[in-house]
Amino acid sequence: MLQKQGGNMKKKKEIIISFIFVVVGAIVAAFSIEQFLAPNNIMDGGIVGIGMVLDVFVPLPLSVLTFLLNVPFLYIGFRQMGSLFLAKTAVGMVVFSVSLQIFYSWNMATSEPLLATVFGGIVLGIGVGLVIRYGGCLDGTETMAILISKKTSLSVGQIILIFNILIYLVVGLLFGSDRAMYSLLTYFITSKVIDLVEVGLDEAKAVMIITNESQQISDAIFERLGRTVTILEGEGLISGKKVILYCVVTRIEIPVIKKILQEDDESGFMTVSDVSEIVGNHIKKKASKETK
Numbered sequence: 001m002l003q004k005q006g007g008n009m010k011k012k013k014e015i016i017i018s019f020i021f022v023v024v025g026a027i028v029a030a031f032s033i034e035q036f037l038a039p040n041n042i043m044d045g046g047i048v049g050i051g052m053v054l055d056v057f058v059p060l061p062l063s064v065l066t067f068l069l070n071v072p073f074l075y076i077g078f079r080q081m082g083s084l085f086l087a088k089t090a091v092g093m094v095v096f097s098v099s100l101q102i103f104y105s106w107n108m109a110t111s112e113p114l115l116a117t118v119f120g121g122i123v124l125g126i127g128v129g130l131v132i133r134y135g136g137c138l139d140g141t142e143t144m145a146i147l148i149s150k151k152t153s154l155s156v157g158q159i160i161l162i163f164n165i166l167i168y169l170v171v172g173l174l175f176g177s178d179r180a181m182y183s184l185l186t187y188f189i190t191s192k193v194i195d196l197v198e199v200g201l202d203e204a205k206a207v208m209i210i211t212n213e214s215q216q217i218s219d220a221i222f223e224r225l226g227r228t229v230t231i232l233e234g235e236g237l238i239s240g241k242k243v244i245l246y247c248v249v250t251r252i253e254i255p256v257i258k259k260i261l262q263e264d265d266e267s268g269f270m271t272v273s274d275v276s277e278i279v280g281n282h283i284k285k286k287a288s289k290e291t292k
Contacts, residue, residue: 015084018134019091025130026092029138030099032127036120038062039108041175043183044124044190045164046141047073053170063100067093073140088136096138113182121186125193133197204275207247207257210234211268214243220260221245225253248275 033044033052043049051065058065070093074086110116131138145159152159164187172180211217218229232244249257254272261268 018136019088021130021134022088022092022136023095025127025134025136026095026138027099027127028130029124029127030096031103032120032124033062034100034103035106035109036116036123037186040111040113040116040120040182041171041179042113042116042120042186043167043171043179045167045183045187046139046160048139049164049167049171049183053167053174056174061101061104063097063104066100067097070138070140073144076140076144085135085137088131088134089138092131092136092138113178117182117186118189121189122193124186125190126197128190129194129197132194204248205251205254206273206275207245207249207254207270208273209245209247209257209261209268209270210236210242211245211261211265212243213265213268214245216264217260217268218245220264221247221257224260225249225256227253 033048036042037044038052038055043052047069048066051062051069054065055062074090074093109119128138141160141163145163148159168180168183168187171183209217214231218231221227221229227247227249229245229247232246234242234244236242247257257270261270
């Protein structure tokens with residue numbers, strides 16, 4: 001009973017922390033829009049980008065436009081992702097809209113387009129990345145893309161890219177080709193920063209080691225990183241039977257794996273590949289000596 005109560009308390013604490021980071025991310029994203037991008041006519045993609053374009057013609061604040069445009073996607077998101085996603089997204093969108101209105105009255109951070117593009121993209125990526133990492137969403141484009149991808153051969157990423165390119169074409173017609181190019185550059189910067197923030201230094205990497213010292217290396221990996229390995233049998237065309245070690249680690253643990261291989265088997269070699277998703281339990285059996 002006590003263990004169950006402790007688990008429930010831990011889960012509630014995690015949910016509260018996730019809501020806090022969604023709020024922080026929404027505020028940071030709004031700061032980027034109103035302090036860097038919007039004053040310089042540099043547009044974000046997605047629903048926010050549409051709101052920024054409509055803001056030129058519609059006598060409504062950007063904060064109201066983005067919220068109204070996102071409302072239909074709240075229901076779609078609820079059906080796709082569940083009530084907790086709906087709650088986090090609703091909170092994020094409300095905070096985002098209110099923050100846009102607050103930052104609108106502040107003096108712009110810079111009037112230099114290139115600075116606005118770079119720093120606006122970075123700050124926006126941090127904000128949106130935090131919201132996504134902790135289970136929320138500020139833009140209904142992703143939800144719409146999920147639905148379209150189910151009925152077409154296009155991926156979600158491809159649909160969002162096409163959607164944003166159309167927005168930037170409109171930006172080019174309204175504000176000139178230079179603003180469209182600045183907006184496109186902002187999009188790429190933001191995307192990279194979102195990936196970094198969303199995944200962080202915990203990005204999973206799959207390591208495959210072909211070695212003659214399997215026991216020594218697997219023991220060293222467990223001792224220094226707390227990671228267990230899967231031992232596979234293989235056979236080389238020339239070298240004959242080999243042992244293959246498979247292990248999933250984080251990005252910052254890769255140098256330690258390389259060091260272990262150099263120390264224990266100079267004739268061995270390893271490959272490193274990205275892991276897009278981990279399903280199931282993947283935990284350390286003990287604390288890592290290298291990362292304490």
